[in-house]
Amino acid sequence: LAARASVRPPGLGSHGEWERTPRTAPLPQETPGLRRIIRQRRSAVALDGKTGISARTFYGILENVMPRAGRVPFDTLPWSPRLHLAIFVHRVEGLEPGLYWLQRDEARKDALRAACRPEFLWARPADCPPDLPLSLLFPSDLKQTASQVSCNQDIAADGAFSLGMIADFDRSVEEGAWFYPRLFWEAGAIGQVLYLEAEVLGLRGTGIGCYFDDAVHSILALRDTTLQSLYHFTLGQPVEDERLTTLEPYE
Numbered sequence: 001l002a003a004r005a006s007v008r009p010p011g012l013g014s015h016g017e018w019e020r021t022p023r024t025a026p027l028p029q030e031t032p033g034l035r036r037i038i039r040q041r042r043s044a045v046a047l048d049g050k051t052g053i054s055a056r057t058f059y060g061i062l063e064n065v066m067p068r069a070g071r072v073p074f075d076t077l078p079w080s081p082r083l084h085l086a087i088f089v090h091r092v093e094g095l096e097p098g099l100y101w102l103q104r105d106e107a108r109k110d111a112l113r114a115a116c117r118p119e120f121l122w123a124r125p126a127d128c129p130p131d132l133p134l135s136l137l138f139p140s141d142l143k144q145t146a147s148q149v150s151c152n153q154d155i156a157a158d159g160a161f162s163l164g165m166i167a168d169f170d171r172s173v174e175e176g177a178w179f180y181p182r183l184f185w186e187a188g189a190i191g192q193v194l195y196l197e198a199e200v201l202g203l204r205g206t207g208i209g210c211y212f213d214d215a216v217h218s219i220l221a222l223r224d225t226t227l228q229s230l231y232h233f234t235l236g237q238p239v240e241d242e243r244l245t246t247l248e249p250y251e
Contacts, residue, residue, distance in 0.1 A: 008178040037199045039249050044204035044238040047158035051237030052091030053201070058161070059129055061197045061235075062102055065190050066132070073189045081105040082172050083186050083230065084112065086137075086220065087163040088146040088156070091236070095125060098139035099219070106133055108168055117221035149219070150232050151210035159236025162208070164216050165190060169228035187231040198235045208232035 053061075067074035067081045074081075085102040089095055101122075103109050113122060120137040128134050143157035149164070150156035165187050172179050191207050198205035213229040220227065 008176075037196055041195050041199050042204065042246070043195075043206040044155065044234070044236070045206070045241050045244075046239040047155055047204075047234065047236035048239050049154070049158035050091075051160065051203070052093055053160045053203075055092055055094035055125075055127060057201065058089075058092045058095060059132055059134075061194070062134060063129065063132055064197055065102075065104075065193050067104060073192070077182075077186055077189065079182070080107070081186070082168045082183055083165045083190060084168070084227075085163045085190075086166050086216070087161055088142045089161045090143050090146070090157065091160045094127065096136065096139045097141050099137040099142060101135045101137055103133040103135070105168070108171075109133070112168065112227060115220075115222060115224070115226040117219075145219070149212050149215040150208045150234075151212065153208065153210065155206065156208060156232065156234050159234045160203070161236075162232065162234035164211070164229050165231045165233070166216075166220070167228050167230040168226075170224075170226050183230055191231070191233055194233055194235060203236060204238035205233060205235040208234060 062085075064071075065085070067077075069075065081104040084104050087100040087102060089097050089100055091097075101120075103112070113120075117137075121135070123136045125134060125136060146162050147154055147157040150162065156162040167183050169183075172183055191205075195205050209231070211229065211232045216229040217227075222228075
């Protein structure tokens with residue numbers, strides 16, 4: 001029954017939003033650097049709790065998870081963005097620690113703000129690039145909170161930042177149960193970009209599949225299912241586990 005419900009019904013292939021999605025441009029010729037980064041990509045098992053990144057680097061990472069026309073992989077998803085990022089900033093030089101929000105669909109800004117805690121600041125960082133819709137919700141040391149909402153895992157507190165992917169949920173499931181898996185497709189695309197961004201910087205990331213969604217909803221003061229926590233991620237300086245053996249990928 002669940003499998004049948006998750007199949008897109010016939011006749012919905014010409015969804016209006018899908019028709020407006022630009023065709024993906026051909027990828028440029030693959031470079032050895034890109035091949036190396038993709039092949040070396042691993043999930044962190046622990047982070048050092050010390051290493052940070054600059055605000056400029058942080059903004060660059062966020063810019064690359066924004067859905068822009070012609071940008072792979074997001075232009076392969078034939079719907080308007082449904083996931084936004086609630087970011088716990090821990091160690092970003094030049095940026096106040098606290099909870100931040102990256103709005104990945106500007107058209108939904110007012111509706112989603114109305115769903116969140118009314119006391120939030122929604123303040124734009126002073127040096128944030130003008131085309132990056134990032135807001136400070138409230139400043140605080142949230143390392144312990146980030147760990148607690150991710151099943152008390154230190155890795156959520158020990159990086160430069162961690163985040164929750166927050167779904168524009170009610171709007172999405174109005175399409176039908178078949179749209180629910182597509183939220184995770186979008187989460188996967190965001191996660192893979194974050195993985196590769198970390199590798200380019202000599203850092204490492206990992207998805208966090210264990211988290212307390214009700215605790216995240218409490219932080220945001222969500223009163224209904226307009227927004228729902230969907231997945232978590234963290235990024236920082238890895239601590240290698242020497243007990244593990246790393247083999248060449250795709251052999």
